[in-house]
Amino acid sequence: MDFELSQDHKVLQAAVRDFVEKEIKPIAMKIDEDHAIPDDLVGKMAEMGFMGSYFPEEYGGAGLDVLSYAIVVEEVSKACGSSGVLISAHTSLANNPIYAFGTEEQKKKWLPDLNTGEKIGCFLLTEPNAGSDAGGTATMYKREGDEFVINGGKIFITNGGYLGTGILFASYDRSLKHKGISAFIVDLASPGVTILKNEKKMGIRGSYTTAFAFDDLRVPVENLLGQEGKGFNIAMETLNGGRIGIASQGLGIAEGAFERALAYSKERKQFGQSICEFQAIQFKLADMYSRIETSKLMIYKAAWLKDNKKNYTMESAMCKMLASEAATYVTKEAMQIFGGYGYICDYEIERMYRDAKITEIYEGTNEVQRVVISKMLLS
């Protein structure tokens, strides 16, 4: 058993850190204020290979592994949670289902543009009355000749505003519940696709969260992903992997806040000494760091399991739950260590505090993660 990163992973980690330090950290505050990640940064991240880290080179990917992907999302999220989720949702929720469930033709057609960041991917499952309960999907499709015609709407779609490539879930018979759902690969820059709005949010403000309407959206039959009626399985399997990405985002946010709080606790003097010399602060630092390390171990284990083609459903649920709760806990305690300064927007802690919360909610709320874990324990 070896808990050390390999030399190749260390080289990757150092390279990503260097990039993040120079290209993302200086503009993270502006990304939050502008509610937008500059196209220039998306381009640079794509050039770095962040948009297709673990997919084979023959499909335009970097050919690395899931652990490398987790490290990329973690390091990016230390500086900017919005950029972290851009990579995570794109990689896990768009590239991955095409790679895992697509035909060879579909992989060759869609993956190169996604892996090189020419197109930004998204996952269109959530509706006003369907999220983790995907059986409630009300977006409908029917076949007309060589096309499927889709009508309905989706909400809360991360990366939706880029109008890139989407994995869209729709039902052909609502009475069949989840067994009536199919998945489609969709070019969102198509007639019949309307953006209703890009939501304003508490955190991850640089990331698009988009509501769509589909009005007679026509999709060629060859864009059906997997078999008809198997969309629910595709969605669930995809979300399993996605949880590693969101866990890495939560971990990165927690680490970013911790690094700043640790440094500040050494600088800030009260009553004639650095505040890190007070036990009240020391205990906070110990609790924060322990939760970070616990999450990291579980994320790296889940990534390792996926890389080694072993079942990782339970570990991905656990790492998502642990890391997101570490993120909200650590950012809260970091703000307490910073005191009033932490609440001021000129410091980064309040942004991290706002960015952290969503990681407990999306890609399955933590309550859903607990359902997944306990179901597996009791099955």
Added chain:
Amino acid sequence: MKLLVCIKQVPDMESRFKPNSAGTWYSDSDLAWRMNEYDEYAVEQAVRLREQLGDSSELTVLSIGPDRVVESIKKSLAMGCDRGVHIQDPAIHEKDPWQVAGIIAAYAKEQGFGLIFTGMQSQDRGSAQVGVTVAELLQYACATTLVGFAFDNGVVTAKRELEGGIKGVVKLPIPALVTCQLGLNVPRYPTLPNIMKAKKKEITPIAVADLLKEAPLVQTTSFHPPTKKGAGIVLEGDVNGLVEKVIGIIKEKTAVLR
């Protein structure tokens, strides 16, 4: 043309350094390691020349040290070097610049490199001797402190940084060795696809004993932080009184006022 770039792995300079048990160098436990910053500019310039010359050239990256220095070799391979040479030596920090240069020259002598790039100095020892000594041992032309580089028709045109920000331009025939100053270029990031490609590149291990022929000329006898200065004096009172006190102290303690 065969090209060589020599790199050193050094601790992150923001580390907290503690003397080792012998008190002759820093302890290497609990340190984060990275490529010597000057060497990153050397690698970038060497890779640019490799790209300029195309496949008629081959660029080797060399580093001496324990297993961890392979990380810096791999980074250089991901930046565009073709192959790596790892001279295995867990005790490189005990060797003086004469020995380090001797090891590199012993390797390079048989290889016929047209151009060798090194950093101007290392961030930890900072002797700035290794590059120039390698050049001397190999009888290569040498220019130091490069802030500009061009290569055409077998001639290196190097812009050097002189004292006070003045620049000088020198020309060197090959074979030559140049040492690179900060700001020579903008080192590229190793991208993920290139990190993947670097995994397939060859890294040749060589035992240091096969190359080390020289005894040290210089020995480090002590490594210690500067002695702590006493606490400063805090003066209080109104401005006129403070000025009088400051003048009194300056007269008493220094030769500035008489």
